[in-house]
Amino acid sequence: MPSFNPPVLSDHALQQLLAEDVPFGDLTSESLAITAKFGNIRFFARDPMHVCGVEEAVRMFQLCGAEAEAHVASGAEAAPETLLLEAHGSAGALHQGWKTAQTLMEWCGGIASSAAAIVAAARRGDPNAIVAGTRKNVPGNRRLAVKAFKAGGAVMHRNGLSETLLIFAEHRLFLGDETPEETLARLRRQCPEKRVVVEVATPKEALTWAEADVLQLEKFTAEQVAETVAALTARGSQAVVGAAGGINARNAEDYARAGARLLVTTAPHLAPPRDVQVRFS
Numbered sequence: 001m002p003s004f005n006p007p008v009l010s011d012h013a014l015q016q017l018l019a020e021d022v023p024f025g026d027l028t029s030e031s032l033a034i035t036a037k038f039g040n041i042r043f044f045a046r047d048p049m050h051v052c053g054v055e056e057a058v059r060m061f062q063l064c065g066a067e068a069e070a071h072v073a074s075g076a077e078a079a080p081e082t083l084l085l086e087a088h089g090s091a092g093a094l095h096q097g098w099k100t101a102q103t104l105m106e107w108c109g110g111i112a113s114s115a116a117a118i119v120a121a122a123r124r125g126d127p128n129a130i131v132a133g134t135r136k137n138v139p140g141n142r143r144l145a146v147k148a149f150k151a152g153g154a155v156m157h158r159n160g161l162s163e164t165l166l167i168f169a170e171h172r173l174f175l176g177d178e179t180p181e182e183t184l185a186r187l188r189r190q191c192p193e194k195r196v197v198v199e200v201a202t203p204k205e206a207l208t209w210a211e212a213d214v215l216q217l218e219k220f221t222a223e224q225v226a227e228t229v230a231a232l233t234a235r236g237s238q239a240v241v242g243a244a245g246g247i248n249a250r251n252a253e254d255y256a257r258a259g260a261r262l263l264v265t266t267a268p269h270l271a272p273p274r275d276v277q278v279r280f281s
Helices: 011-020 027-031 054-063 091-125 142-151 180-190 203-208 222-235 250-257
Strands: 040-045 067-070 083-090 130-133 165-167 196-200 214-218 240-244 264-265 278-280
Touching: 011 091, 040 091, 054 083, 054 091, 054 203, 054 214, 067 240, 067 250, 083 222, 083 250, 091 130, 091 264, 091 278, 130 142, 130 165, 142 240, 180 196, 214 222, 214 264, 222 240, 222 250, 222 264, 250 278
Parallel strands: 130 264, 165 196, 196 214, 214 240, 240 264
Antiparallel strands: 040 083, 040 278, 067 083
C-alpha cells in the first residue's frame, strides 16, 4: 500500500458535525447533574477493520474540552479488541463527543475496509492493478469519503468535474459530426496537461476511441474486457484500459486478470459500517 498521510477535517467542519448532535446542550447529562464529573472513554475495534477517521474523532473530543489521543492511525489494520483511541475529561465533554465520533469512525471504517478488500482482490489478478473510487458519495461527505478510500489503499477516480477530462456518451450527443480524432485533438490542444478519458459501452465503441489516453469500459463482463484488450493491442492502441460498473471484491480479481489496469468502483460508498465498541469508565 502506498504511504498515507491522512488529512484531518478542519475544526470548523468538525464543530458543525458536533453541533448537529448537540445543538442546545446535552439535556440528559445536564438534568442528571453529571456534566462536571470526571470520566474516561475508550474506542475498540469490534470487527476486523481498516481504521479511518480516528484523527477526526480525537479532535472532536478535544473541541468538546476533553483530552484525547489516538492509538492507531487512519489506514492501519485493526483486529477485534484493538484500542483505537481514548479520551478523558468531564462527563459532559465525553458525552458530547461520543456518538458523533463513534459514528464517523464506523462509517469511514466501512468504506476503508471495503476499499481494502477490493484492492486485495484486484492485486491477486494483477499486482499492478489500481482501484479508484467514484465520486458517488453522500453529498456533503466527499472529504471523508476520499480519506476513507485512500485509507483502504485505493485512489480517487476524480474528486470533481473540475479536475479531469472524462467524455461520456451524454457529452458525445452534443458533438455533432465531429470525429473522435478531431475531438481528441481539440481537447489535447485545450488541456495539454490532462489525459483524455472516454467511457465506452461496447467493444466497437472502444475501438472507435482507441486513441484516447484511457478507455473506461462501462459494465463490460470480464470476458468482454479480455476480448477488448486483445483487440486494442492488435490495433496498436496505447490506451490504459479501465473497468467500471459493478466492480466489487467478488469480481475485482477477474477484471484485473482480464487486463483492466484500472478498476473504478462505487461499492465502498455503500459498504456497511464497521463496528466500533465504546467503553466508559
